[in-house]
Amino acid sequence: MSIGTYVFWGALIVIILYVVMIYNNLVRLKHNVSQAWSNIDILMKQRHDELPKLIETCKQYMKYEKDVLEKVTQARAMVARARESGDVGALGAAETQLRLGLGNLFAVAENYPELRANEQFQHLQNRISQLEAQIADRREFYNDSVNANNIRIDQFPDTVVARVFNFGPRKLLEFEKAELRDVNVKALFSN
Numbered sequence: 001m002s003i004g005t006y007v008f009w010g011a012l013i014v015i016i017l018y019v020v021m022i023y024n025n026l027v028r029l030k031h032n033v034s035q036a037w038s039n040i041d042i043l044m045k046q047r048h049d050e051l052p053k054l055i056e057t058c059k060q061y062m063k064y065e066k067d068v069l070e071k072v073t074q075a076r077a078m079v080a081r082a083r084e085s086g087d088v089g090a091l092g093a094a095e096t097q098l099r100l101g102l103g104n105l106f107a108v109a110e111n112y113p114e115l116r117a118n119e120q121f122q123h124l125q126n127r128i129s130q131l132e133a134q135i136a137d138r139r140e141f142y143n144d145s146v147n148a149n150n151i152r153i154d155q156f157p158d159t160v161v162a163r164v165f166n167f168g169p170r171k172l173l174e175f176e177k178a179e180l181r182d183v184n185v186k187a188l189f190s191n
Contacts, residue, residue, distance in 0.1 A: 022161045031151040035169050036142035037086075043138060044083050047131040051076050054124040057093070058105065061115035068108050072101040088171040096175045102128065139173050146170040 055069050078094035106125065109115050150169045153162035
């Protein structure tokens, strides 16, 4: 065999190893996104299970605030549907509605001293607030994982391998701008 043959086979082996390395990195990124989504999903399920308890506790005290309770219940159902279908865009919108509804619920609860003093209400409010903070942390990790995945599949030469093996971009979990606004507590009490 000639030197040219050795060079050819050596270059071919290096190229194959490089493609395998790129493929394995893309697989790792894809699984990081899936794991991050799973972490969010678990926390949302936990919050989903806590919300009916909170609403039942509030119903005992807030007989005249049915619209606030119904909005939270409707938003909870929207989140569940979006989460179960894996629709990240719909989940962002539904999460915004749920967070606004919970903010309104907690603001209106301030008008009911007996409810605020209720030990179960306090426990549920703290539990849901903790879950919200954890979801926010996991959302940040999920979006970082999605961003790393999306950047990698757009970079050359990774984009070639990504296209050959059907690695596609993932969607960021974004909430609507309405979530960033403060709850208008004064308007809630003027009803």
